[in-house]
Structures are given as structure tokens and as C-alpha cells.
Amino acid sequence: MQIWTPESWRLKLAAQQPVYSEQEPLVKVEQALRAMPPLVSIGEIDSLRSQLRMACKGEAFLLQGGDCAESFSQFNANGIRDLYKVLMQMAVVLSYAGSVPVIKVGRLAGQFAKPRSSDLEVREGVSLPSYRGDIINDIAFNESARRPDPQRMLQAYHQSTATMNLVRAFSHGGMADLQKVSEWNLDFASDSAVNDRYQNMAQEILRALRFMQVCGVNGSNTPSLHETHLYTSHEALLLNYEQALLQVSDDGRHYCGSAHMLWIGERTRQLDGAHVEFLRGVANPVGVKISDKISPDELLKLIAALNPDNEAGRLTLISRMGAERVEQGLPGLVEAVSCEGLEVVWSCDPMHGNTKTATNGMKTRSFEAVCSEVLAFFNILHGQGAVPGGVHLEMTGAHVTECVGGAYHVSEDDLAQCYTTQCDPRLNAQQVLELAFALASEIHR
Numbered sequence: 023m024q025i026w027t028p029e030s031w032r033l034k035l036a037a038q039q040p041v042y043s044e045q046e047p048l049v050k051v052e053q054a055l056r057a058m059p060p061l062v063s064i065g066e067i068d069s070l071r072s073q074l075r076m077a078c079k080g081e082a083f084l085l086q087g088g089d090c091a092e093s094f095s096q097f098n099a100n101g102i103r104d105l106y107k108v109l110m111q112m113a114v115v116l117s118y119a120g121s122v123p124v125i126k127v128g129r130l131a132g133q134f135a136k137p138r139s140s141d142l143e144v145r146e147g148v149s150l151p152s153y154r155g156d157i158i159n160d161i162a163f164n165e166s167a168r169r170p171d172p173q174r175m176l177q178a179y180h181q182s183t184a185t186m187n188l189v190r191a192f193s194h195g196g197m198a199d200l201q202k203v204s205e206w207n208l209d210f211a212s213d214s215a216v217n218d219r220y221q222n223m224a225q226e227i228l229r230a231l232r233f234m235q236v237c238g239v240n241g242s243n244t245p246s247l248h249e250t251h252l253y254t255s256h257e258a259l260l261l262n263y264e265q266a267l268l269q270v271s272d273d274g275r276h277y278c279g280s281a282h283m284l285w286i287g288e289r290t291r292q293l294d295g296a297h298v299e300f301l302r303g304v305a306n307p308v309g310v311k312i313s314d315k316i317s318p319d320e321l322l323k324l325i326a327a328l329n330p331d332n333e334a335g336r337l338t339l340i341s342r343m344g345a346e347r348v349e350q351g352l353p354g355l356v357e358a359v360s361c362e363g364l365e366v367v368w369s370c371d372p373m374h375g376n377t378k379t380a381t382n383g384m385k386t387r388s389f390e391a392v393c394s395e396v397l398a399f400f401n402i403l404h405g406q407g408a409v410p411g412g413v414h415l416e417m418t419g420a421h422v423t424e425c426v427g428g429a430y431h432v433s434e435d436d437l438a439q440c441y442t443t444q445c446d447p448r449l450n451a452q453q454v455l456e457l458a459f460a461l462a463s464e465i466h467r
Contacts, residue, residue: 023327026299026302026303027303028265028268028276028303029265030299030300030303031261031265031296031297031299031300032296033299034294034295034296034299035292035294035295035296036261036295036296036297037137037289037290037292037295037296037297038137038138038154038259038287038289038290039260039261040151040154040158040159040170040260041151041170042170042172043169043170047172047173048172048262050172051172051173051175051176051262051266052172052262052265052266054176055175055176055179055263055266055267056266056267058179058267059279060267060269060277060279060280061131061132061179061182061183061186061254061267061279061280061281062186062253062254062279062280062281062282064269064271064277066251066253066282067277067282067305067306067307069251070125070127070253070282070283070307071305071306071307071335071336072335073123073125073335074125074307074334074335074336074338074367075334075335076123076125077125077335077367077409077411077412078334078335078365078366078367078409078411079334079409080122080409080411081122081123082122082123082124082125082411083116083117083120083122083123083124083125083411083412083413083465084124084125084127084338084367084369084411084412084413085109085112085113085116085124085125085126085127085412085413086127086128086129086255086283086369086412086413086414086415087109087112087127087128087129087413087414087415087416087417087454088105088109088128088129088130088133088415088416088417088418089105089129089130089133089416089417089418089443089444089448090133090136090416090443090444090445090446090447090448091133091134091135091136091155091156091443091444091445091446092130092131092132092133092134092156092178092181092444093156093444094156094177094178094181095156096442096444097181097184097185099188101418101419101420102130102185102188102189103188103192103197103419104418104419104420104451105128105130105417105418105419106128106189106192106197106252106419107197107206107207107419107451108206108417108418108419108451108454108455109126109128109252110126110197110198110206110250111206111207111220111451111454111455111458112454112455112457112458113126113250114200114203114206114223114224114227115220115223115455115458115459115461115462116458116461116462116465118223118226118227118462119223119459119462119463120461120462120463120464120465121465122465125253125412126250126251126252126253127252127253127254127255127282127283128189128252128253128254128255129255129256129416130185130189130254130256131182131183131185131186131189131254131256131281132178132182132254132255132256132280132281133255133256133257134155134156134157134158134178134256134260135154135155135157135158135256135257135259135260135263136153136154136155136257136259136444136445137154137257137259137287137289137290138152138153138154140152143163143168145163148163150163150164150165150168151168151169151170152168153168153444153445154170155259155444155445156174156177156178156444157174157175157177157178157260157263158170158171158174158260159171159174161444172262175260175262175263175266178263179263179267182280186254189252189254192252193249193250193251193252194249198249198250199247199249200227200231200247201228201231201247203224203227203228204221204224204225204228207220207221215429216429216452216455216456216459217452217455219459220455231247253282253283254281254282254283255281255282255283255284255285255309256280256281256284256285257284257285257286257287258278258280258284258285258286258297258300258301259287259290259297261296261297261300263280264278264280264284264300265300267279267280268304271305275305276303276304276305277304277305277306278304278306281306282306282307283306283307283308283309283338284301284304284306284307284308284309285308285309285310285311285338285340286298286301286308286309286310286311287311288311288312288313288315288342288374291310291311291312291316291324293320293323293324293327298324298327298328301328302327302328302330307335307336307337307338308328308329308336308337308338309337309338309339309340309369309414310324310328310337310338310339310340311340311342311371311374312339312340312341312342312355313341313342313343313347313351313375314343314344314347314348314350314351314352316355318354318355318357318358319358321339321355321358321359322358322359322362322364325337325339325359325364325366329364329365329366332363332364332365333365334365335365335367336365337365337366337367338366338367338368338369338411338412339355339359339366339367339368339369340369340370340371340414341355341368341369341370341371341399342370342371342372342373342374342375342414343375343395344374344375344376344391344395345372345375345376345391345392345394345395345398347375348375348395348398348399348402349398349402352398352399352402353402353405353406356368356402356403356406356408357406359408360406360407360408367409367411367412368399368403368408368409368410368411368412369411369412369413369414370395370396370399370400370410370412370413370414371413371414371415372391372392372393372395372396372399372413372415373387373392373414373415373416373446373449374446375395376388376391376392376395377446377447380426380434380437381434382434382435382437382438384434384437384438384441385446385447386424386425386426386434386437386447387424387425387426387446387447388425388426388427389425389426389427389428389432389449389453389456389457390427392425392449392457393457393460396413396457396460396461396464397460397464400464410464410465413461415449415454415457416446416447416448416449417448417449417450417453417454418443418448418449418450418451419451420440420442420450421440421450421451422440422441422442422443422448422450423436423437423438423439423440423441423450424437424440424441424442424443424447424448424449424450425447425448425449425450425453427453428452428453428456429452429453429456430450430452430453432450432453
């Protein structure tokens with residue numbers, strides 16, 4: 023294999039990249055980004071990698087979730103706060119009912135680029151470049167909006183900076199305090215049986231905290247009861263942006279300062295492609311999405327490229343097959359990885375393989391199919407003596423009606439009530455909480 027450099031990906035075929043009309047503005051934006059501070063520190067990245075080693079062994083569980091695609095127009099503090107709350111809710115359910123530490127990783131502060139199935143979108147005979155996420159072009163369907171603009175990378179960077187500042191303030195400024203566990207619920211989700219179950223659990227936690235105080239345990243000296251870490255992640259799709267934010271450690275390793283964790287998508291995991299080439303050389307924890315289209319032999323070669331030293335915590339395999347295909351597609355992959363003694367975190371993305379078109383033409387996902395794939399994932403991993411180490415969700419704290427089903431009984435007729443996603447349908451807070459309780463019992467078994 024050739025020697026890796028920050029530029030070596032440019033010698034490979036880079037799938038899913040925009041075509042900029044002029045190179046000089048792109049070069050200037052890359053230069054500007056290289057002068058910017060990293061969004062995350064090397065110490066934080068190493069801390070996440072250390073925690074993911076625990077997930078390899080079943081001593082922790084990876085919760086990765088957030089927006090399908092972040093938006094410039096919908097960016098606001100309340101949206102970040104509500105996503106933070108629902109992540110905290112899910113984490114506390116998994117850690118308390120599942121009896122395992124939860125590694126919280128958000129799809130935020132960088133999840134702006136989206137792969138597309140076609141380079142062009144056609145409406146009423148008009149053909150324009152596909153919308154590829156706000157970091158590249160605009161969702162409005164006109165020629166000017168769909169033209170890739172490198173200046174958008176700077177806007178994405180500055181929005182990510184603001185998001186990181188707020189997330190850190192929430193994590194260390196009081197919102198993550200377990201004394202507030204009963205306050206994390208969102209107003210629109212307060213009237214449901216799932217919320218009642220959550221509030222009952224919250225009261226148990228508060229009673230346990232009061233008992234600790236009675237026994238003389240000083241909670242103020244226990245930071246884990248009052249603070250937390252929410253790491254960031256996104257698909258490393260736009261490679262010009264990712265390379266521009268590289269930083270070098272004292273021992274010469276390259277870290278991508280755009281996020282704590284990066285992943286490669288199903289459409290860009292080509293073994294000889296630019297995305298694998300770039301990410302094989304960075305020291306961040308890396309994920310790769312895999313469907314039933316990948317063969318065991320291809321997967322083993324991909325693992326060898328991305329984690330040649332077989333280091334625990336380095337690589338997360340994110341299964342995204344669909345409820346109807348997971349039982350056929352996943353067992354052979356798990357068996358191949360286990361037989362080679364490879365150290366990976368197995369995570370389940372039950373969203374992408376379960377996307378369908380409703381009768382009204384809107385894209386949606388079935389909550390029941392999402393649950394079915396997650397439960398099948400756990401059964402397959404347990405059945406092969408492997409560790410189901412995480413879950414990867416497209417979710418929001420907003421009161422959306424984008425996925426059908428769940429205790430709230432969202433129907434196809436309800437989809438149009440509050441459908442605001444930039445790309446793919448997301449679970450709402452009630453559906454996330456319902457899924458959390460189902461997951462907790464699987465983790466604990």
C-alpha cells in the first residue's frame with residue numbers, strides 16, 4: 023500500500039464530490055480553513071477512542087444519533103437544546119435500565135454533506151444538480167441555489183463552532199446534572215405512556231441520589247453525576263473540508279479536527295477510493311457503514327485498510343441492512359470478523375435500510391421496522407458470541423411526524439403535519455424514548 027499523506031486521497035477516485043466551477047475560490051476557502059482552530063481537541067479524540075475500546079468488550083455502549091443533515095436555515099439554540107435533551111434521555115435509560123456506561127456521540131456540529139443516488143434531480147422536465155447538503159449547495163430548486171459554492175464550507179465551520187460552544191455549555195454548565203433527569207422531557211412528549219415510564223425511572227434515580235447523600239456520599243465531588251461528554255461525529259464526505267481541518271500531534275499523528283469521530287458511507291467505502299484512503303491515515307475513531315451488498319472477503323480487506331494494527335476502539339462497523347435483509351446479510355459478516363479475531367465495535371443503523379415511500383409520495387420509515395432490525399441485530403451478535411456495541415440513529419428533539427408508527431401512532435396521513443427534514447425522515451423524541459426502553463432490555467440480557 024502506498025505511503026499515506028494528507029494529499030494522497032487526491033490521487034484516488036473521490037465519489038460523491040461536488041464539481042466546483044472555479045478552483046481558485048475553493049483553494050482560498052481551504053487556506054482559510056487551515057488557519058482556523060480545530061473544532062475538537064486531540065485529547066478529546068483520544069478519550070473517545072479509549073471509551074470505544076470498552077464498547078468492543080461490551081463494557082460500554084455507543085449511542086450515536088442526531089439530524090439526518092444539519093441546516094443553515096433551521097439552525098437555532100432551541101433545536102440544539104432539544105436534541106441534547108433527547109440524547110440525554112436515551113442515554114440515561116440505556117445506562118440505568120441497561121446497567122452499562124453509555125458513550126454519547128451526536129450527529130451534529132458537522133453533519134452537513136449528504137450522498138445522493140443521482141448527480142441530477144429532475145422536476146417537471148427541469149434538470150439541476152442534486153442537493154448535497156448545505157455545506158455544498160442549497161435545497162431550493164433553482165440554478166443559482168444548486169450551484170456548489172465553496173464559501174459554504176466556512177459557514178458550516180462557523181455554525182459548527184457555535185454548536186460546539188453550546189453543547190459544551192450544556193455538558194458542563196448544569197443541564198447534564200442527574201438531579202435534573204426529570205426535567206429533560208420535552209413538553210410535546212409529556213402526555214404518553216412512554217413518558218410515564220421514563221418519569222417513574224427518573225424518580226427511582228432521584229431516590230437513589232438522595233440515598234447516597236443520606237449515606238454521606240458527597241455528590242458534589244463526583245463530576246459524573248453533574249457533567250457529561252457529548253462527542254461529535256459526521257460522515258466525512260466532503261474531503262476538501264476534512265483535509266483543511268487536519269492537525270498534527272506532538273508524536274506526528276494526523277487528527278481530523280472537524281469532529282471526534284468520522285464515518286465512511288455505504289456509497290463511498292470503495293477499497294481503492296479516496297474516502298478510505300483519507301481516513302486510513304487519521305488517528306480519529308472511524309466508522310464505516312456496511313449493507314448486505316458487502317461480502318465477507320471485501321469487509322476483511324476494508325478492516326485491514328482502516329485498522330491494520332487491529333487496535334480496539336479504532337473502527338466501528340455500522341450495519342445498515344433493513345429489517346427484511348439483516349438476518350440474511352449480517353451473520354456471515356460477523357462470523358468472518360470473529361474468526362479473524364478482529365477488534366471492532368458492532369453498531370446498528372436501523373434507519374437507512376428501512377426507508378420507504380408512503381402512498382402520498384412522502385419518504386418515511388416504519389418505527390416497527392426500525393425496532394425489528396435492532397432486535398435482530400442483537401440476536402445475531404449474541405448468537406455468534408459477539409458484542410452488540412452500539413446504535414446509530416437519525417433522530418431529533420423536534421416534534422416531527424416523519425416516521426410512522428410507535429406509541430404515538432403516527433400514520434401516513436399524519437406525515438404532512440410536521441415534516442421538516444432536509445433529506446431523510448427522523449425519529450421524534452417519543453419514538454426515541456420508546457426505542458431506548460426496548461434496547462435497554464437487550465443490553466442487559
